[in-house]
Amino acid sequence: MATLKEVAKAAGVSMPIVSAYLRGSTSIRMSADTRRRVATAIEELGYTPNLATRSLRTARTNVLAVVVPELDNPALTDVLRGIYDGATRHGYVIMLGDAVQLTSGSQTLQHLLSQSRVDGVIVTRSSALDEGVLSGVAGRGLPVVFLDNESTDGHHWLALDDADGIRVATEHLVELGHEQIDFFGGRDISPRSSMTKLRYAGYIAALQAHKLAPRPPVICGQEPEQGYEAFSTMVAPRVVQRRRDAPTALVVNNATTAMGVLAAAYDAGVAIPGDVSVIGYHGTAVTAMARPRMSTVRMPMYELGSRGVAMLDKIIGGEFMPSGILEDIPPKAIARDTTASP
Amino acid sequence: MATLKEVAKAAGVSMPIVSAYLRGSTSIRMSADTRRRVATAIEELGYTPNLATRSLRTARTNVLAVVVPELDNPALTDVLRGIYDGATRHGYVIMLGDAVQLTSGSQTLQHLLSQSRVDGVIVTRSSALDEGVLSGVAGRGLPVVFLDNESTDGHHWLALDDADGIRVATEHLVELGHEQIDFFGGRDISPRSSMTKLRYAGYIAALQAHKLAPRPPVICGQEPEQGYEAFSTMVAPRVVQRRRDAPTALVVNNATTAMGVLAAAYDAGVAIPGDVSVIGYHGTAVTAMARPRMSTVRMPMYELGSRGVAMLDKIIGGEFMPSGILEDIPPKAIARDTTASP
DNA sequence: CTGAAAGCGCTTACAG
DNA sequence: CTGAAAGCGCTTACAG
Numbered sequence A, B: 001m002a003t004l005k006e007v008a009k010a011a012g013v014s015m016p017i018v019s020a021y022l023r024g025s026t027s028i029r030m031s032a033d034t035r036r037r038v039a040t041a042i043e044e045l046g047y048t049p050n051l052a053t054r055s056l057r058t059a060r061t062n063v064l065a066v067v068v069p070e071l072d073n074p075a076l077t078d079v080l081r082g083i084y085d086g087a088t089r090h091g092y093v094i095m096l097g098d099a100v101q102l103t104s105g106s107q108t109l110q111h112l113l114s115q116s117r118v119d120g121v122i123v124t125r126s127s128a129l130d131e132g133v134l135s136g137v138a139g140r141g142l143p144v145v146f147l148d149n150e151s152t153d154g155h156h157w158l159a160l161d162d163a164d165g166i167r168v169a170t171e172h173l174v175e176l177g178h179e180q181i182d183f184f185g186g187r188d189i190s191p192r193s194s195m196t197k198l199r200y201a202g203y204i205a206a207l208q209a210h211k212l213a214p215r216p217p218v219i220c221g222q223e224p225e226q227g228y229e230a231f232s233t234m235v236a237p238r239v240v241q242r243r244r245d246a247p248t249a250l251v252v253n254n255a256t257t258a259m260g261v262l263a264a265a266y267d268a269g270v271a272i273p274g275d276v277s278v279i280g281y282h283g284t285a286v287t288a289m290a291r292p293r294m295s296t297v298r299m300p301m302y303e304l305g306s307r308g309v310a311m312l313d314k315i316i317g318g319e320f321m322p323s324g325i326l327e328d329i330p331p332k333a334i335a336r337d338t339t340a341s342p
Numbered sequence C, D: 001c002t003g004a005a006a007g008c009g010c011t012t013a014c015a016g
Helices: A004-011 A015-023 A032-045 A051-058 A074-090 A107-113 A131-138 A162-175 A195-209 A224-240 A255-268 A285-289 A301-316 B004-011 B015-023 B032-045 B051-058 B074-090 B107-113 B131-138 B162-175 B195-209 B224-240 B255-268 B285-289 B301-316
Strands: A063-068 A093-098 A120-124 A144-147 A156-160 A181-186 A218-220 A249-252 A277-281 A295-298 A324-326 A332-334 B063-068 B093-098 B120-124 B144-147 B156-160 B181-186 B218-220 B249-252 B277-281 B295-298 B324-326 B332-334
Touching: A004 A015, A004 A032, A015 A032, A051 B051, A063 A074, A074 A093, A074 A120, A074 A255, A074 A285, A074 A301, A093 B093, A120 A301, A144 A301, A156 A162, A156 A301, A162 A181, A162 A195, A162 A249, A162 A277, A162 A295, A162 A332, A181 A195, A181 A224, A181 A255, A218 A224, A224 A255, A249 A255, A255 A277, A255 A285, A255 B285, A285 B255, A301 A324, B004 B015, B004 B032, B015 B032, B063 B074, B074 B093, B074 B120, B074 B255, B074 B285, B074 B301, B120 B301, B144 B301, B156 B162, B156 B301, B162 B181, B162 B195, B162 B249, B162 B277, B162 B295, B162 B332, B181 B195, B181 B224, B181 B255, B218 B224, B224 B255, B249 B255, B255 B277, B255 B285, B301 B324
Parallel strands: A063 A093, A063 A120, A120 A144, A144 A156, A156 A324, A181 A218, A181 A249, A249 A277, A277 A295, B063 B093, B063 B120, B120 B144, B144 B156, B156 B324, B181 B218, B181 B249, B249 B277, B277 B295
Antiparallel strands: A295 A332, B295 B332
16 A cells, blocks of 8 residues: 555655645645646555544544434435435545444444544434433534434434424325324333324324314334234224224324334225325335325425534534424425325 | 543553553453453543554454445345344444445545545445446455455355246246246346346246246336336236236346336236236345235345355455355245235 | 553644 | 654554
């Protein structure tokens, strides 16, 4: 490996000149000829700067750690896209870690968060992380942004307006003429979680605005299997028996859960949307491709990611950034095949 | 931030002792008391080693770059899981980059592959990368493993036995009694690609083993939309008109494509598996949850990832590792709802 | 075990 | 612009 010193020698200039050239520094002016000689030397020697060394000097790595609950969560796709684009725009590279392997005291976490390795951390869905990991992330003095509104206690965070998203979903069903609408969700992932409460609040708000009575939530985790189970045991029997208290429509917390609900309906012989309408929350490419195509509420996932990076970049730079909810891009109901009038 | 020097001072020992303690070096023996004092000092000062500096000395970063065609490709989920587990086992941390942003000359690529930043690179599905990127990766002198058998020209690679996988898929349909089986796939992603040819070869092998005549491939890209389009235009009309040359079963190159095929069949009123059986290739969590649940062939994706890391680790360590196809875990057909006897 | 020292490859002032 | 030098925080010989 060629070093900067060798490049300087080959180009017949001093090291600081090469360094300035590489960093595109404007404080040092050099002649076009110098510039060309340096460029040629770099080219010929195949020189690449040793970034580890640069980090040692600048105490900056231009690496951001991103912690996600699980790598293959389709709900995260657009958030990650936003994060990567934001990172590119701000000159960072991403180190992505799965929370599954980030149990407290894990080697991976140490490596990922080691002070000298990354400039900052983005944590998505903190509720999926255990306390040890969270305090490990937060207590390290590293700038951290949570894409989540669960960890308001002194940390920086940015969140979607979940209450409003669910309100819009519920609104969509009310407008179709539904009056018996169930809310699916609510099994808290951690004791800290207030997310589901917020979401349920949006459901209540929509119903009350139309003088309809809210119903108790159908408690259910977010995995497809849990949606499947909840629908099969708590909804399907009532629908099949045409009981009066059976819902005619469902607002499901989560598109992943809703996939399980649709599968359960199929298996139980419940027609969607003939017998029951279903609307999911921030759908994915798959929910739109599977049949029947799921109606969902579109949330600004991409923006959550890209603005999260922008926020983190500011914090790293020592600027103040208020935490808050992403409100300027309103949720939008996307009607597809799983919702209809009762 | 505390430094090693400060720790040494606080513990009343020399720097080399602290360094040895941190690295768990066995060449230097220290008393239990010394060990305890060092541990206490580290704890009290909240010391974390500066890995950038360590890299500078050891010329190792313990970071691996992973390049994927797109982050949200569900087919990659298990490969990534394998890569992360393998990385943890071998003491590496992962830097994950999306090929979409890795066009030639991109900053991200530079950063990701910069000699001093990572010890090695894993590239999945090289066919999705442009030539400039590929030569950038390969020409840098960095150890690289391609999880792919397309780039045999002097590079290290590890691949699935695609021909055998498709053979097993085809075999499954033959055993159900099908005789008119179409192969879906074949639009090469890059001129280099021989993958699809290999897959088609597996289809031919299975048919010939049963004295059945292979049919020309239905040429089709791998996105769901392309599967949708191909089925709608080239298969559905013949099936609906009950033409003699209509296939009774389909082997689809790819579970992603097959999702599109199922959607197209639904929309065209073609019953699956009543009118046509469909089997996909290495399915994902979603293909098993959507209804009807897709029959697929299970491939050792996880192992591809974890062994890829093991291979790369050996290469980084200067050992020789033969490239090859992962043959010891045979493909297995998983019959679900989309395949039946004709 | 200790302690003083060299050096990894840069960046950054600093005197010319 | 140049050139000699300090120093980032470690690891690694090396003499005691």
